[in-house]
Amino acid sequence: MKREFATFVLAQFVLCELTRCGKACGPSEYSSAAGECCPMCGIGSVVSRDCVGDLSTTCKPCPPATYMNEPNGLNRCFPCRNCAESQGLYIQRKCTTIQDTTCDVLDGYYCIDFSNSQCSLAVQHKICKPGQETITLGTKTSDTVCGDCRHGFFSQLGLNCTQWTNCEARNEIESEAGSSVKDTTCVRPSRNRCSVIASLLLLLVTVILITTKSLLYHSKRIKSQDLPLPTEETSPMNVPSSPEEDEEL
Template sequence: MLSTVFGCLAVFLTPGLCCQLKEYSTTDGQCCPMCHEGSVVRRDCTRQTGTRCIPCVNGTFMNEPNGLNKCNPCTSCDQGNGLFAKQGCTAATDTVCHVVNGYFCKAFTDESGCSSAEKHTQCGPGHRIKAPGTSRTDTVCESCPSGYFSLDGVNCTVWTLCSKTQPKIKEGSRIRDVVCGTASRQQYSYIAVILPLLTLVIKG
């Protein structure tokens, strides 16, 4: 019996310990029924009346039973940072944000939304896209292999093979193609002399 008395005294001296599930403790140590989702406390309960609740107004929400007197502000999806409202805010649910094309989510919310997004990485010259970016992952880039180059950072192209009449004058790299020269004047002169001779031989 004493333990029960002391237990009650402990409960009485520590406001809130008496309160049951879906009850909240007031400043004077009373236990009142919580307000439902979508509303907050307007007036605490008394011995004669229950808790007075008011609904959350536009731009605010409350997504759980509570003993609070203020609703939470709705999240704003920042389009400038790659977010848009996939689901609008209601009295009982917060806004659900999602990423726009060209961005991926860096931080997810409990409601399967996104709270922070970042623009997909642009692969630079000398690289190609190994894996395109998605709404959940960034772009994966990789270097072009030897013998290939990339100017735009999208795909790698094989180096040009110079012919015997167009000797290589500049070696290729990961960011530029091989540069081939043109046939020399001497070669053109040689061809110009040989062709008339061949014509005479054929006619003869």
């Protein structure tokens, strides 16, 4: 009987201590260091001095670059988030005394680390190399996906793979084969050169013929000038008689 009474007294003592030391406060109150249930400070502020007796809690507003987004019994505001460009982030919404900074991912970057449902670190999208094509563009949550160009295709900028030019289909001749980074080089057949050469040969032959004909003509003319002139034959009847012969007669 005495043992049961002692156990009862001990239980009551423990219960009283727990009730006194861990006094339950209301939903809009906090337990101060002195064990008092004090009214909480509202959003945008924190406790400057705990309540004492009939004096209520004294609150103070959050200083710049800090915030408090919930009723509290704290003595310090939360520091605002830093959206650093070096981390691939920019400020989407500035910090106020009642809400934290909202960061977002820069264009050309994607997030690789999240904190409290917000991106805390982003890195730049992969850039596809020449000889590759962009299969899937990068987003704010995923990187760019690249792929090598198939044989017969090329890409100079790493965007799209383009098929090599078919020189034969263009009635041209392939002068240099294509690769994964450059197109086939085609040239036109040298028809113009042949035409020019043929025209020059024809002109040359014509000049030679004209020159030859001119030389032959002048040669014949010179030969005809070198021949002796024909002499006139005289008959005895046509020879005039001398005066002496006339006297004898």
